[in-house]
Amino acid sequence: MVGIVDVAKKANVSTATVSRVLTKPETVRGTTMEKVLKAIEALNYQPNLLARQLRRLETKTILVVVPDITNPFFSKVLRGIEAVAVAKGYQVLLGDTGNDVEREKGYLNILQQKKADGMVLLTARMDAAAVEEVARSFPVVLACEYIEGSRIPTVSIDNISGARKATEYLIDLGHERIGCITGPLDIVLSRDRLKGFYQAMARKNLIVDPVLVQEGDFSFDSGFNLMMKFFALGQLPTAIFAASDDMAMGVIKAIKSKGLKVPEDISVLGFDNLKFSSIFEPGLTTIAQPAFEIGENAMELLMKLINKEEVKREQIILADQLVVRESVRTI
Incomplete structure (x- = not known):
């Protein structure tokens, strides 16, 4: 990470001069000031001293x-976050990364610049070290996803257990x-759901055809x-476990396009329990995540960090639930 020494070296000044530019700019000559500011900009330096000063201010955002x-899953999480935020007098600023890691990194600057x-974070795809560096100076909570080995406070379900439960349900029905x-x-949550699938198949001594993953x-x-x-491969499964409801509904659409029926010909099980899953035809059997509660708990944790209160549980694991509808049958 870029430090004050790097800025001083690039500007060919002392670290004390860089410090004065940041804290007492009126004591620094214009030409020197310009060199230091250019070095700061070139190196994208985020001075910890400035961050500490700015942290005393509240944006209520x-x-x-x-x-x-x-x-649509994230909209339910957001509702939970906002319910707590509004009650605490905060407003929510939303950043959508569009699954772009670089955009995700860019949002860290908003926090570093103390605009919130x-x-x-409902996503954790960027370099873990970058997130942890920011979390050491600013309040950060992870929700839904997590960073393996990190102590950043996290709220999620046990995705391995949920996927294992879903797969075992299919197996128990004869699939x-x-x-x-x-x-x-x-x-990480995708890998966890795949891990749960493999665990269930192994427990029942069933062989996984690699083509079907x-x-x-x-x-x-x-x-x-x-x-x-x-x-196209010509070797169909009797059931599909899709790691999201959106994908499960796409699977059902494809099956119907071939003149087959769900669950009569192929059973389909999803993950998330989106609102549309209950009104889709057929109703989708799925693993329900407590999305609203994930949001609520994440915001409550964040408020503790903002208020410098003790966080006793760094990782909150909420319960998931198998919701049985019409898209799965016994064979």
Whole structure:
């Protein structure tokens, strides 16, 4: 990380001069000031001293960063965050990364520039060291996703357990040849859901056909396209576990496009329990995440950090639930 020594070296001045530019600019000559400011800009230096001074000010705003605002799951989490924020007198500033890691990094600057009092990250795809560096100086909470080995306060479900529960339900209904459509495997929760799928299959001594494990991106289109890929391969599963409801609904659309029925020909099970899952045809069997409660708990944790209160539980794991509807049947 760039430090005051690096700025001083680039500007060819002493560290004391850099410090005076930041704290007592009126004592520094114009030409020297210009050299230091140019060095700060070139190195993208975020001075800790300035950050500490600015932290004394309150914006009454918190920043929430989401990976994809078009995903309806995150809207429920946001509602939970905002319910607590409004009650505490805070407003919510929303940042949508569009699944772009560079944009995700850019939102860290908003916090470093003290345009918000704290941040809830609903995505954790950027370099872990960068997030932890910011979290050492500013209030940061992770929700839904987490960083392995980090002590940043986190609120989520146990995605491994949820996926294992979903797969075991299919197995208990007689399904043995089960396909799995994952989320992007650069995301920890996608890897966890895939891990839960493999655990369930191993517990029941069932063989996983590698062809029937495909990586999606949580979208309806990826579910549709990957199910069509299964059709093209000619070896269909009796059931599909999709790692999101959007993908599961895409799978069902693809099955119907081939003149087949769900669950009569192929069973489909999703993950998230979006509102639309209950009115989709057929109603989608899925793992329900307590999205609103995840948001509430994340904001409550953030308020503790902002107010410098003790955080007794760094990781809050909320319970998920299997919701049984019409998209799965016994064979």
